[in-house]
Amino acid sequence: MFVFEPFASREAGGSDDPWTVERAQQKIAGAHVCKALGHRLDGRSSKFLGGFGEGTRNSFESFQADLPERLRIPWSKGPNRQAAHKPAFRAATIKPIKLASLLMFMRFACVSALLVFSIASTAQTDLTEPDSAEQKKILADAAEFALNHEMSLPNFLCTQTTQRFEDSMGKGNWRPIDLIVERLTYFEHREEYKVFMVNGQPSNVAHEALGGATSSGEFGSVLKGIFWPESDTQFTWERFFTLRGRKMHVYSYRVPVTRSDYHIVVPREKIDLVVAYHGLIFIDARTRSVHRITLHADGVPALFPVQDVSLALDYDYTRIGDADYLLPLEFELRSRERSWYIKNDVTYSDYRKFGADSNITFDPSAPRKPEDPSKK
Numbered sequence: 001m002f003v004f005e006p007f008a009s010r011e012a013g014g015s016d017d018p019w020t021v022e023r024a025q026q027k028i029a030g031a032h033v034c035k036a037l038g039h040r041l042d043g044r045s046s047k048f049l050g051g052f053g054e055g056t057r058n059s060f061e062s063f064q065a066d067l068p069e070r071l072r073i074p075w076s077k078g079p080n081r082q083a084a085h086k087p088a089f090r091a092a093t094i095k096p097i098k099l100a101s102l103l104m105f106m107r108f109a110c111v112s113a114l115l116v117f118s119i120a121s122t123a124q125t126d127l128t129e130p131d132s133a134e135q136k137k138i139l140a141d142a143a144e145f146a147l148n149h150e151m152s153l154p155n156f157l158c159t160q161t162t163q164r165f166e167d168s169m170g171k172g173n174w175r176p177i178d179l180i181v182e183r184l185t186y187f188e189h190r191e192e193y194k195v196f197m198v199n200g201q202p203s204n205v206a207h208e209a210l211g212g213a214t215s216s217g218e219f220g221s222v223l224k225g226i227f228w229p230e231s232d233t234q235f236t237w238e239r240f241f242t243l244r245g246r247k248m249h250v251y252s253y254r255v256p257v258t259r260s261d262y263h264i265v266v267p268r269e270k271i272d273l274v275v276a277y278h279g280l281i282f283i284d285a286r287t288r289s290v291h292r293i294t295l296h297a298d299g300v301p302a303l304f305p306v307q308d309v310s311l312a313l314d315y316d317y318t319r320i321g322d323a324d325y326l327l328p329l330e331f332e333l334r335s336r337e338r339s340w341y342i343k344n345d346v347t348y349s350d351y352r353k354f355g356a357d358s359n360i361t362f363d364p365s366a367p368r369k370p371e372d373p374s375k376k
Contacts, residue, residue, distance in 0.1 A: 021316060115201045126363060127240050130249070138249050141288035142228040142281070149289075149326065150189060150220025155193040155321050155354035158327075160184045160193070160346060163375040164212055174343060186219060187354060213306075213342050214336050218313055218328045223290060225261050228280065232259045242318065243291055257299055262296060266305050275299055275309075289326055291315050308336040321353045 282292035
Protein backbone atom coordinates (compact mmCIF):
# COMPACT_ATOMS: atom_id res chain seq x y z
CA MET A 1 0.00 0.00 0.00
CA PHE A 2 1.22 3.51 -0.87
CA VAL A 3 0.24 6.44 1.39
CA PHE A 4 0.89 10.10 0.62
CA GLU A 5 0.62 13.12 2.91
CA PRO A 6 1.96 16.60 2.00
CA PHE A 7 5.43 17.28 3.43
CA ALA A 8 5.32 19.40 6.54
CA SER A 9 8.82 20.68 5.75
CA ARG A 10 8.17 21.78 2.16
CA GLU A 11 6.79 25.19 3.10
CA ALA A 12 9.91 25.76 5.13
CA GLY A 13 12.09 24.88 2.17
CA GLY A 14 13.22 21.47 3.35
CA SER A 15 16.27 20.73 5.49
CA ASP A 16 19.78 21.96 4.74
CA ASP A 17 21.19 20.49 7.93
CA PRO A 18 24.83 19.54 7.09
CA TRP A 19 24.47 16.46 9.28
CA THR A 20 21.79 15.19 6.92
CA VAL A 21 23.96 15.69 3.87
CA GLU A 22 26.98 14.15 5.57
CA ARG A 23 25.05 11.03 6.55
CA ALA A 24 23.51 10.85 3.12
CA GLN A 25 26.98 10.97 1.60
CA GLN A 26 28.12 8.13 3.85
CA LYS A 27 25.03 6.14 3.00
CA ILE A 28 25.44 6.60 -0.74
CA ALA A 29 29.22 6.40 -1.07
CA GLY A 30 29.10 2.60 -1.18
CA ALA A 31 26.88 2.78 -4.22
CA HIS A 32 29.82 4.14 -6.23
CA VAL A 33 31.50 0.76 -5.92
CA CYS A 34 28.41 -0.90 -7.40
CA LYS A 35 28.29 1.71 -10.13
CA ALA A 36 31.96 1.18 -11.01
CA LEU A 37 31.44 -2.57 -11.22
CA GLY A 38 28.30 -1.98 -13.23
CA HIS A 39 30.32 -0.42 -16.07
CA ARG A 40 31.67 -3.90 -16.83
CA LEU A 41 28.16 -5.17 -17.38
CA ASP A 42 26.82 -2.25 -19.41
CA GLY A 43 26.38 -4.31 -22.55
CA ARG A 44 24.66 -7.20 -20.82
CA SER A 45 22.50 -4.88 -18.70
CA SER A 46 21.36 -2.97 -21.77
CA LYS A 47 20.42 -6.22 -23.47
CA PHE A 48 18.63 -7.38 -20.31
CA LEU A 49 16.58 -4.20 -20.01
CA GLY A 50 15.89 -3.90 -23.71
CA GLY A 51 12.95 -6.28 -23.59
CA PHE A 52 10.94 -4.25 -21.08
CA GLY A 53 8.84 -1.10 -21.28
CA GLU A 54 10.29 2.32 -20.56
CA GLY A 55 8.76 2.58 -17.08
CA THR A 56 10.23 -0.73 -15.98
CA ARG A 57 13.63 0.14 -17.41
CA ASN A 58 13.72 3.54 -15.73
CA SER A 59 12.83 2.18 -12.29
CA PHE A 60 15.16 -0.79 -12.59
CA GLU A 61 18.09 1.30 -13.79
CA SER A 62 17.61 3.91 -11.06
CA PHE A 63 17.44 1.22 -8.39
CA GLN A 64 20.64 -0.36 -9.70
CA ALA A 65 22.89 2.67 -10.00
CA ASP A 66 21.11 6.01 -9.65
CA LEU A 67 22.69 8.37 -7.14
CA PRO A 68 20.99 11.36 -5.52
CA GLU A 69 22.56 14.34 -7.24
CA ARG A 70 23.56 17.70 -5.76
CA LEU A 71 25.20 16.02 -2.79
CA ARG A 72 28.58 17.13 -4.11
CA ILE A 73 29.91 13.59 -4.28
CA PRO A 74 32.67 13.64 -6.93
CA TRP A 75 32.17 11.14 -9.72
CA SER A 76 34.42 11.67 -12.74
CA LYS A 77 32.99 10.74 -16.10
CA GLY A 78 34.27 10.09 -19.61
CA PRO A 79 37.92 10.75 -20.57
CA ASN A 80 38.68 12.57 -17.32
CA ARG A 81 37.73 9.53 -15.25
CA GLN A 82 39.90 7.23 -17.35
CA ALA A 83 42.81 9.69 -17.41
CA ALA A 84 42.78 9.85 -13.62
CA HIS A 85 43.59 6.13 -13.46
CA LYS A 86 45.90 5.96 -16.47
CA PRO A 87 49.47 5.13 -15.38
CA ALA A 88 52.24 7.47 -16.45
CA PHE A 89 54.23 6.28 -19.50
CA ARG A 90 57.68 4.96 -18.77
CA ALA A 91 60.27 3.87 -21.32
CA ALA A 92 61.02 0.15 -21.28
CA THR A 93 64.16 -1.71 -22.22
CA ILE A 94 63.57 -4.68 -24.54
CA LYS A 95 65.48 -7.78 -23.51
CA PRO A 96 65.94 -11.01 -25.48
CA ILE A 97 63.37 -13.70 -24.65
CA LYS A 98 64.74 -17.13 -23.85
CA LEU A 99 63.25 -20.14 -25.68
CA ALA A 100 62.35 -21.88 -22.41
CA SER A 101 60.47 -18.81 -21.21
CA LEU A 102 58.62 -18.56 -24.52
CA LEU A 103 57.55 -22.21 -24.37
CA MET A 104 56.39 -21.78 -20.78
CA PHE A 105 54.35 -18.72 -21.76
CA MET A 106 52.76 -20.57 -24.69
CA ARG A 107 51.86 -23.51 -22.45
CA PHE A 108 50.28 -21.14 -19.91
CA ALA A 109 48.33 -19.40 -22.67
CA CYS A 110 46.97 -22.71 -24.01
CA VAL A 111 45.90 -23.88 -20.54
CA SER A 112 44.22 -20.51 -19.86
CA ALA A 113 42.36 -20.65 -23.17
CA LEU A 114 41.08 -24.17 -22.43
CA LEU A 115 39.97 -23.08 -18.95
CA VAL A 116 38.10 -20.06 -20.31
CA PHE A 117 36.44 -22.21 -22.97
CA SER A 118 35.38 -24.75 -20.33
CA ILE A 119 33.90 -22.07 -18.09
CA ALA A 120 32.10 -20.46 -21.02
CA SER A 121 30.65 -23.82 -22.09
CA THR A 122 29.43 -24.53 -18.57
CA ALA A 123 27.88 -21.06 -18.27
CA GLN A 124 26.15 -21.52 -21.61
CA THR A 125 24.69 -24.82 -20.43
CA ASP A 126 23.55 -23.31 -17.12
CA LEU A 127 21.85 -20.39 -18.87
CA THR A 128 19.62 -22.46 -21.10
CA GLU A 129 16.08 -21.13 -20.99
CA PRO A 130 13.83 -23.47 -18.98
CA ASP A 131 11.01 -25.11 -20.90
CA SER A 132 7.36 -24.31 -20.25
CA ALA A 133 6.92 -27.06 -17.65
CA GLU A 134 10.00 -25.96 -15.72
CA GLN A 135 8.91 -22.31 -15.81
CA LYS A 136 5.58 -23.28 -14.23
CA LYS A 137 7.38 -25.37 -11.60
CA ILE A 138 9.63 -22.43 -10.69
CA LEU A 139 6.58 -20.19 -10.28
CA ALA A 140 4.75 -22.79 -8.20
CA ASP A 141 7.73 -23.10 -5.83
CA ALA A 142 8.07 -19.32 -5.57
CA ALA A 143 4.34 -18.97 -4.88
CA GLU A 144 4.54 -21.52 -2.07
CA PHE A 145 7.43 -19.57 -0.57
CA ALA A 146 5.65 -16.20 -0.92
CA LEU A 147 2.34 -17.33 0.57
CA ASN A 148 3.98 -18.93 3.61
CA HIS A 149 6.89 -16.56 4.11
CA GLU A 150 5.21 -14.02 6.37
CA MET A 151 3.86 -16.66 8.77
CA SER A 152 7.37 -18.08 9.21
CA LEU A 153 8.86 -14.81 10.47
CA PRO A 154 9.65 -14.48 14.19
CA ASN A 155 9.01 -11.45 16.36
CA PHE A 156 11.92 -9.04 15.93
CA LEU A 157 13.18 -5.47 16.09
CA CYS A 158 15.21 -3.59 13.49
CA THR A 159 16.26 -0.09 12.49
CA GLN A 160 14.68 1.56 9.45
CA THR A 161 16.55 4.51 7.95
CA THR A 162 14.76 6.67 5.38
CA GLN A 163 16.53 9.31 3.30
CA ARG A 164 13.98 11.46 1.45
CA PHE A 165 14.65 13.55 -1.65
CA GLU A 166 12.63 15.84 -3.90
CA ASP A 167 13.11 17.20 -7.42
CA SER A 168 10.95 20.16 -8.42
CA MET A 169 11.68 19.92 -12.15
CA GLY A 170 11.91 16.20 -12.83
CA LYS A 171 15.45 16.53 -14.24
CA GLY A 172 17.20 14.31 -11.72
CA ASN A 173 18.34 17.16 -9.49
CA TRP A 174 17.45 15.44 -6.24
CA ARG A 175 17.58 17.65 -3.14
CA PRO A 176 17.73 15.98 0.29
CA ILE A 177 14.72 16.74 2.48
CA ASP A 178 15.44 14.85 5.67
CA LEU A 179 16.90 11.71 7.20
CA ILE A 180 14.61 9.71 9.51
CA VAL A 181 15.69 6.85 11.77
CA GLU A 182 12.97 4.65 13.28
CA ARG A 183 12.72 1.53 15.36
CA LEU A 184 10.55 -1.02 13.60
CA THR A 185 8.92 -3.66 15.78
CA TYR A 186 7.52 -6.74 14.08
CA PHE A 187 5.27 -8.52 16.58
CA GLU A 188 2.68 -11.20 15.77
CA HIS A 189 2.98 -10.29 12.06
CA ARG A 190 2.21 -6.62 12.62
CA GLU A 191 4.54 -3.64 12.09
CA GLU A 192 4.91 -0.76 14.55
CA TYR A 193 7.12 2.27 13.88
CA LYS A 194 8.67 4.62 16.43
CA VAL A 195 10.67 7.65 15.28
CA PHE A 196 13.69 8.34 17.47
CA MET A 197 15.89 10.56 15.29
CA VAL A 198 15.34 13.17 12.55
CA ASN A 199 18.34 14.84 10.90
CA GLY A 200 20.61 13.64 13.67
CA GLN A 201 18.50 15.05 16.48
CA PRO A 202 16.39 13.01 18.94
CA SER A 203 12.71 13.13 18.05
CA ASN A 204 9.43 11.70 19.30
CA VAL A 205 7.28 12.80 16.35
CA ALA A 206 4.65 10.22 15.43
CA HIS A 207 5.32 8.11 12.34
CA GLU A 208 1.99 9.21 10.85
CA ALA A 209 2.91 12.89 11.29
CA LEU A 210 6.05 12.70 9.15
CA GLY A 211 4.09 13.43 5.97
CA GLY A 212 5.36 12.64 2.50
CA ALA A 213 5.20 9.25 0.81
CA THR A 214 5.25 5.99 2.75
CA SER A 215 4.84 2.35 1.82
CA SER A 216 3.76 -0.75 3.72
CA GLY A 217 3.69 -4.47 3.01
CA GLU A 218 7.43 -5.01 2.50
CA PHE A 219 7.45 -7.84 5.04
CA GLY A 220 4.99 -10.04 3.20
CA SER A 221 1.78 -8.58 1.79
CA VAL A 222 3.40 -7.22 -1.40
CA LEU A 223 4.72 -10.70 -2.15
CA LYS A 224 1.40 -12.36 -1.37
CA GLY A 225 -0.49 -9.85 -3.47
CA ILE A 226 1.49 -10.91 -6.53
CA PHE A 227 1.26 -14.68 -6.00
CA TRP A 228 -2.19 -14.98 -4.44
CA PRO A 229 -4.31 -17.20 -6.76
CA GLU A 230 -7.20 -14.71 -6.64
CA SER A 231 -4.91 -12.03 -8.13
CA ASP A 232 -4.99 -13.78 -11.52
CA THR A 233 -1.44 -12.56 -12.14
CA GLN A 234 -0.02 -13.04 -15.62
CA PHE A 235 3.63 -14.19 -15.49
CA THR A 236 6.18 -14.33 -18.31
CA TRP A 237 9.68 -15.78 -17.97
CA GLU A 238 12.16 -13.20 -19.28
CA ARG A 239 15.76 -14.28 -18.68
CA PHE A 240 18.48 -14.96 -16.13
CA PHE A 241 20.17 -12.36 -13.96
CA THR A 242 22.90 -12.49 -11.31
CA LEU A 243 21.97 -10.65 -8.11
CA ARG A 244 24.51 -10.48 -5.27
CA GLY A 245 26.26 -13.58 -6.64
CA ARG A 246 23.08 -15.66 -7.00
CA LYS A 247 21.58 -16.76 -10.30
CA MET A 248 17.99 -15.54 -10.64
CA HIS A 249 15.05 -16.36 -12.89
CA VAL A 250 13.48 -13.04 -13.88
CA TYR A 251 9.74 -12.99 -14.58
CA SER A 252 7.63 -10.05 -15.62
CA TYR A 253 4.15 -9.95 -14.11
CA ARG A 254 0.92 -8.00 -14.41
CA VAL A 255 -2.01 -7.80 -11.97
CA PRO A 256 -5.34 -6.45 -13.32
CA VAL A 257 -7.21 -3.79 -11.39
CA THR A 258 -10.21 -6.09 -10.90
CA ARG A 259 -8.04 -8.49 -8.87
CA SER A 260 -5.62 -5.99 -7.32
CA ASP A 261 -5.21 -5.25 -3.61
CA TYR A 262 -2.66 -2.45 -4.08
CA HIS A 263 -3.95 0.86 -2.71
CA ILE A 264 -2.81 4.44 -3.24
CA VAL A 265 -4.12 6.42 -0.28
CA VAL A 266 -4.24 10.21 0.19
CA PRO A 267 -5.65 10.63 3.75
CA ARG A 268 -5.85 14.42 3.60
CA GLU A 269 -8.34 14.19 0.73
CA LYS A 270 -9.90 10.94 2.00
CA ILE A 271 -9.04 9.11 -1.22
CA ASP A 272 -8.30 5.39 -1.44
CA LEU A 273 -7.62 4.21 -5.00
CA VAL A 274 -7.10 0.56 -5.99
CA VAL A 275 -4.87 0.26 -9.06
CA ALA A 276 -3.52 -2.35 -11.43
CA TYR A 277 0.23 -2.85 -11.37
CA HIS A 278 3.07 -4.62 -13.13
CA GLY A 279 6.79 -5.22 -12.62
CA LEU A 280 9.52 -7.84 -12.28
CA ILE A 281 10.28 -10.58 -9.76
CA PHE A 282 13.70 -12.15 -9.27
CA ILE A 283 13.54 -15.79 -8.12
CA ASP A 284 16.61 -17.61 -6.78
CA ALA A 285 17.35 -20.48 -9.15
CA ARG A 286 18.43 -22.74 -6.28
CA THR A 287 16.06 -21.95 -3.39
CA ARG A 288 13.12 -20.58 -5.46
CA SER A 289 12.75 -17.68 -3.01
CA VAL A 290 12.09 -14.11 -4.20
CA HIS A 291 14.99 -11.67 -3.75
CA ARG A 292 13.78 -8.61 -5.66
CA ILE A 293 10.44 -7.07 -6.64
CA THR A 294 9.77 -4.05 -8.81
CA LEU A 295 6.25 -2.62 -8.90
CA HIS A 296 4.69 0.12 -11.05
CA ALA A 297 1.13 1.38 -10.56
CA ASP A 298 -1.02 1.41 -13.73
CA GLY A 299 -4.13 3.30 -14.73
CA VAL A 300 -3.88 6.15 -12.23
CA PRO A 301 -6.38 8.85 -13.35
CA ALA A 302 -4.76 11.95 -14.84
CA LEU A 303 -6.33 14.25 -12.21
CA PHE A 304 -5.37 12.05 -9.25
CA PRO A 305 -3.10 13.99 -6.81
CA VAL A 306 -0.32 11.39 -6.93
CA GLN A 307 1.21 9.93 -10.11
CA ASP A 308 4.06 7.66 -11.24
CA VAL A 309 4.12 5.45 -8.14
CA SER A 310 6.87 2.80 -8.32
CA LEU A 311 8.68 0.53 -5.87
CA ALA A 312 11.90 -1.49 -6.08
CA LEU A 313 12.39 -3.81 -3.11
CA ASP A 314 15.34 -6.08 -2.28
CA TYR A 315 15.41 -9.02 0.15
CA ASP A 316 18.41 -10.84 1.61
CA TYR A 317 19.11 -13.39 4.32
CA THR A 318 19.56 -12.01 7.83
CA ARG A 319 20.32 -13.89 11.03
CA ILE A 320 17.91 -13.43 13.93
CA GLY A 321 18.69 -15.55 16.96
CA ASP A 322 19.85 -18.94 15.70
CA ALA A 323 18.26 -18.92 12.24
CA ASP A 324 18.50 -17.04 8.94
CA TYR A 325 15.41 -15.36 7.49
CA LEU A 326 14.82 -13.67 4.13
CA LEU A 327 13.96 -10.09 5.10
CA PRO A 328 13.82 -6.67 3.44
CA LEU A 329 17.28 -5.24 2.81
CA GLU A 330 16.38 -1.93 1.14
CA PHE A 331 13.86 -0.35 -1.16
CA GLU A 332 13.37 2.71 -3.30
CA LEU A 333 9.95 4.39 -3.50
CA ARG A 334 9.19 7.00 -6.15
CA SER A 335 6.15 9.14 -6.90
CA ARG A 336 5.12 12.50 -8.32
CA GLU A 337 2.84 15.16 -6.85
CA ARG A 338 2.02 17.59 -9.68
CA SER A 339 5.49 18.80 -10.77
CA TRP A 340 7.23 17.56 -7.61
CA TYR A 341 9.12 14.28 -7.90
CA ILE A 342 9.69 12.43 -4.63
CA LYS A 343 12.09 9.62 -3.79
CA ASN A 344 12.57 7.61 -0.58
CA ASP A 345 15.69 5.49 -0.11
CA VAL A 346 14.98 3.08 2.75
CA THR A 347 17.40 0.63 4.37
CA TYR A 348 16.97 -1.92 7.17
CA SER A 349 19.68 -2.85 9.65
CA ASP A 350 20.38 -4.19 13.13
CA TYR A 351 17.81 -6.99 13.02
CA ARG A 352 17.49 -8.61 16.44
CA LYS A 353 15.15 -10.94 18.26
CA PHE A 354 12.22 -9.46 20.15
CA GLY A 355 13.01 -10.29 23.79
CA ALA A 356 10.99 -10.57 26.94
CA ASP A 357 12.33 -7.21 28.13
CA SER A 358 11.15 -5.41 24.97
CA ASN A 359 8.17 -3.10 25.31
CA ILE A 360 5.49 -2.60 22.69
CA THR A 361 2.11 -0.91 22.62
CA PHE A 362 -0.23 -1.19 19.65
CA ASP A 363 -3.00 1.22 18.77
CA PRO A 364 -6.13 -0.65 19.90
CA SER A 365 -8.12 0.91 17.06
CA ALA A 366 -5.78 -0.49 14.40
CA PRO A 367 -7.22 -3.46 12.48
CA ARG A 368 -5.63 -6.79 13.25
CA LYS A 369 -4.67 -9.35 10.66
CA PRO A 370 -6.75 -12.52 10.65
CA GLU A 371 -5.30 -15.45 12.55
CA ASP A 372 -3.58 -18.23 10.69
CA PRO A 373 -6.18 -21.04 10.34
CA SER A 374 -3.44 -23.66 10.60
CA LYS A 375 -2.77 -22.59 14.20
CA LYS A 376 -6.32 -23.20 15.38
